[in-house]
Amino acid sequence: MENLHILLLEDTQEEADELMTIIQENEYIVTHVLNEQEAFKQLSQQRFDMMILDIMIQGKPEGIDFAQRLDAEGISIPFLFLTSVQSRVIFEKAKYTKPFSYLLKPFNVMELLYTIELAIETYHKQENTMSADAANAVIAPEFLFVKKKRKVVKVNVDTINYIEVSEKYCSLVCDEGNYLIKLSLAKIKNILANPDFKQTHRNYLVNIHKIKELYVEDNLIILEANHQVPFSERYKAAFLKDGLFFR
Amino acid sequence: MYIRFLLFFLLFLLPFWGISQEKPQRTIFQEEIIRYSNALPKNENLSKVQRFFLEKEWDSTLVYASKELKSIEKQKNSELTDFYHFLRGYSFHRKKIYQEAKRAYSVISEQFVFQPYIVAYLGEIAAELHEFEKAISYFKKIDALDSTKTLGLRKGVIETNIGACYTHLEEFDKAEYYLVKGLKIQETTKDTLKLIGSYGNIANFYYNQYKDDLAIPYFKKALQLSRKLKVKSIESFRLKSEAAENMSIVEENRKDFVKALHYRKEYEQWNDSLNNQNKIWETAQREKQEAIKEKQKEVAILKADNRTKIAERNGFIYAAIVLLIFLATGTYLYRGKIKANKMIAAQKEALDELNATKDYLFSVVSHDLRSPVNALRKQHRKLKQHIVQHNFEALKTTIDTSTTISERMHGLLNNVLHWSLEQSQQLLYKPESLVVKPIIEQVLYDFENLAKVKSIALKTSLDTALVINFDRESLKIVLRNLLDNAIKYTESNGEICITTKADMTKNCIEIRDTGIGFSEEQLERMHNLTTLTVEKIDRSRGVGLGLLLCANLIRKHHGTLTFERNLPKGSIVKITLPKT
Numbered sequence: 042m043e044n045l046h047i048l049l050l051e052d053t054q055e056e057a058d059e060l061m062t063i064i065q066e067n068e069y070i071v072t073h074v075l076n077e078q079e080a081f082k083q084l085s086q087q088r089f090d091m092m093i094l095d096i097m098i099q100g101k102p103e104g105i106d107f108a109q110r111l112d113a114e115g116i117s118i119p120f121l122f123l124t125s126v127q128s129r130v131i132f133e134k135a136k137y138t139k140p141f142s143y144l145l146k147p148f149n150v151m152e153l154l155y156t157i158e159l160a161i162e163t164y165h166k167q168e169n170t171m172s173a174d175a176a177n178a179v180i181a182p183e184f185l186f187v188k189k190k191r192k193v194v195k196v197n198v199d200t201i202n203y204i205e206v207s208e209k210y211c212s213l214v215c216d217e218g219n220y221l222i223k224l225s226l227a228k229i230k231n232i233l234a235n236p237d238f239k240q241t242h243r244n245y246l247v248n249i250h251k252i253k254e255l256y257v258e259d260n261l262i263i264l265e266a267n268h269q270v271p272f273s274e275r276y277k278a279a280f281l282k283d284g285l286f287f288r
Numbered sequence: 289m290y291i292r293f294l295l296f297f298l299l300f301l302l303p304f305w306g307i308s309q310e311k312p313q314r315t316i317f318q319e320e321i322i323r324y325s326n327a328l329p330k331n332e333n334l335s336k337v338q339r340f341f342l343e344k345e346w347d348s349t350l351v352y353a354s355k356e357l358k359s360i361e362k363q364k365n366s367e368l369t370d371f372y373h374f375l376r377g378y379s380f381h382r383k384k385i386y387q388e389a390k391r392a393y394s395v396i397s398e399q400f401v402f403q404p405y406i407v408a409y410l411g412e413i414a415a416e417l418h419e420f421e422k423a424i425s426y427f428k429k430i431d432a433l434d435s436t437k438t439l440g441l442r443k444g445v446i447e448t449n450i451g452a453c454y455t456h457l458e459e460f461d462k463a464e465y466y467l468v469k470g471l472k473i474q475e476t477t478k479d480t481l482k483l484i485g486s487y488g489n490i491a492n493f494y495y496n497q498y499k500d501d502l503a504i505p506y507f508k509k510a511l512q513l514s515r516k517l518k519v520k521s522i523e524s525f526r527l528k529s530e531a532a533e534n535m536s537i538v539e540e541n542r543k544d545f546v547k548a549l550h551y552r553k554e555y556e557q558w559n560d561s562l563n564n565q566n567k568i569w570e571t572a573q574r575e576k577q578e579a580i581k582e583k584q585k586e587v588a589i590l591k592a593d594n595r596t597k598i599a600e601r602n603g604f605i606y607a608a609i610v611l612l613i614f615l616a617t618g619t620y621l622y623r624g625k626i627k628a629n630k631m632i633a634a635q636k637e638a639l640d641e642l643n644a645t646k647d648y649l650f651s652v653v654s655h656d657l658r659s660p661v662n663a664l665r666k667q668h669r670k671l672k673q674h675i676v677q678h679n680f681e682a683l684k685t686t687i688d689t690s691t692t693i694s695e696r697m698h699g700l701l702n703n704v705l706h707w708s709l710e711q712s713q714q715l716l717y718k719p720e721s722l723v724v725k726p727i728i729e730q731v732l733y734d735f736e737n738l739a740k741v742k743s744i745a746l747k748t749s750l751d752t753a754l755v756i757n758f759d760r761e762s763l764k765i766v767l768r769n770l771l772d773n774a775i776k777y778t779e780s781n782g783e784i785c786i787t788t789k790a791d792m793t794k795n796c797i798e799i800r801d802t803g804i805g806f807s808e809e810q811l812e813r814m815h816n817l818t819t820l821t822v823e824k825i826d827r828s829r830g831v832g833l834g835l836l837l838c839a840n841l842i843r844k845h846h847g848t849l850t851f852e853r854n855l856p857k858g859s860i861v862k863i864t865l866p867k868t
């Protein structure tokens with residue numbers, strides 16, 4: 042479980058301090074930059090999970106320009122716009138940069154945390170998941186984004202034991218706990234695109250590194266922490282064909 | 289004295305038309321042509337050629353025959369081509385273009401039905417060109433034919449022609465033989481005119497050789513025959529006068545002056561008739577010309593008439609067009625004016641509304657802001673006193689009060705801002721699927737402090753899964769206003785409860801409080817909130833900008849805002865939205 046790293050573009054030190062206090066209280070890691078140049082520099086040096094961009098930097102809508110430039114350079118990171126203007130004109134302009142969310146000043150801590158969740162959800166096209174219910178998670182190729190108390194943390198996909206279909210969606214069984222992903226198993230498999238995850242059953246996707254025992258005749262797989270996963274005839278042949286399990 | 293007929297003329301085979309004035313008779317030749325052409329495959333050009341031929345329109349005949357020749361060039365129908373070549377040759381012949389006629393005749397094949405005519409006509413042409421020997425050989429060919437095969441060619445005429453040719457060659461014996469023979473055959477036919485010509489020919493022939501005894505009877509016969517002519521044509525008068533003149537010359541030469549005088553008188557009489565006839569003809573011609581002139585005049589008048597009519601009609605058309613244009617532009621301008629008037633009216637309405645909004649905002653600023661600012665001033669004075677008195681307990685309550693006042697002012701200013709943005713359609717409007725629960729929690733977060741100060745319990749019963757279609761910031765504005773109102777009118781130790789519900793058709797957000805509630809009158813007024821505008825707001829009656837803004841925003845999202853009484857105490861505010 043890792044904390045998220047946020048890049049904050051904000052020209053007023055006072056407002057930045059206020060914002061950083063709230064974010065840091067919630068165990069996010071923040072890097073504050075005062076202008077575009079610094080932001081680019083930071084982006085080239087570190088990896089960020091998301092950005093908070095103030096639209097108006099020194100009286101100019103530089104935040105929008107920055108987002109446009111990022112888009113033009115193919116840098117894709119979830120970001121949200123911070124603004125004190127609720128006027129349509131600025132928003133119409135901002136719209137073309139497809140912000141993943143926006144936050145109006147003044148805001149309270151709840152609103153800020155919620156908007157961060159929204160930005161991550163929107164970026165991964167899994168809206169109304171963890172922001173609606175802490176049991177939901179957002180899945181990305183390398184990480185899971187889950188809620189821990191009021192904040193969002195990321196979990197490496199290695200920690201997933203297996204994924205099981207649960208009604209319309211999927212239940213994800215990790216070392217730290219279980220999460221619900223509001224996607225179909227096929228879509229999750231597509232997003233992961235990871236050879237470590239093999240389907241053993243119509244309803245099960247298993248992390249092969251977590252397999253402890255394999256009972257081929259009994260159609261049973263025992264995973265770490267004593268999780269049991271069934272085998273189906275249909276998937277068994279393809280699963281065994283790889284020959285990974287007879288060492 | 290000399291003899292009039294010094295030259296021998298050919299008796300043309302070409303038929304005389306119009307001998308009888310009643311009805312143009314068709315000669316045997318014409319009948320043959322008609323019969324022949326009727327047997328040919330019919331087409332338009334053929335009938336034209338036939339008609340022009342019969343009407344002796346030689347130029348037209350030539351044109352159409354040539355045309356038809358070209359069109360049948362590829363058919364290799366020798367019979368047809370022969371026929372058209374023949375018609376061409378004949379037309380050239382009649383127009384006295386002898387070389388062309390000869391050429392046309394020469395391409396006709398031997399088998400052609402009218403071959404005898406061709407030979408006879410070639411003979412005539414040769415004679416006309418003074419190639420008498422050639423002419424004689426042509427004529428003799430015909431003469432040698434059986435009379436059944438000559439297709440109506442008269443042997444008498446042919447032989448007379450041979451005689452004439454010999455006369456020109458001064459072979460008088462032969463000439464005499466043919467002339468006499470021709471005459472004999474002519475005498476058997478009824479063509480009186482040609483017979484008179486033949487008599488004249490032969491009489492002249494003898495007379496020129498000083499064989500007076502032989503010549504005189506013929507002269508007499510010619511005269512007698514001519515006297516019998518009843519037809520009043522120029523041709524017949526000419527023949528009569530010539531015969532009489534010839535006789536008078538003969539008698540004069542014989543020194544029988546009495547007879548000569550007698551003949552001379554007859555000659556003059558016929559001559560007069562001839563002149564008369566000429567005059568009649570001329571008069572007729574003149575009359576014809578007069579008639580033509582008359583007709584031309586009429587035509588000119590009619591033309592002029594037509595022109596004026598056309599000019600008149602054009603005038604009408606132009607006038608109509610001009611009128612139409614006037615009408616169209618008039619209508620256009622009129623409609624433009626109406627449109628402009630409408631626009632002005634609409635603008636006036638909009639301006640009135642804006643003016644009312646402006647007045648309202650001014651009154652908000654002057655009234656609603658003035659008193660809290662005043663209150664703040666008082667609180668600040670109090671603060672100063674407390675500091676001087678070192679009364680920290682009182683200091684804390686005063687700060688709390690002034691915080692509350694400034695919070696309220698902030699809310700009011702926000703409403704003013706949002707209202708003006710909403711009125712000018714500048715407020716962001718981006719409806720999306722929203723999970724209601726976190727939004728309500730976020731808004732409640734801001735009121736926690738306030739509630740705690742007033743010892744009001746904030747309770748929630750929220751459906752985690754409830755999703756509505758709403759603009760995020762608009763929903764926050766609505767909730768903030770409603771909660772603010774609820775807290776404002778709820779006394780200490782009261783309770784405010786927010787519930788979300790969903791049924792089959794609608795979603796519902798409910799805010800219950802245990803405050804002072806609404807009076808009947810207030811409920812009635814708020815019931816009409818949907819139709820309320822700025823102008824109708826009675827500011828002293830307690831419906832403020834906040835509620836109006838809420839109602840507007842909810843209506844924009846196709847929802848309704850309703851108010852009820854909460855029993856036993858307080859009120860229920862209900863936002864009902866259609867199911868997404």
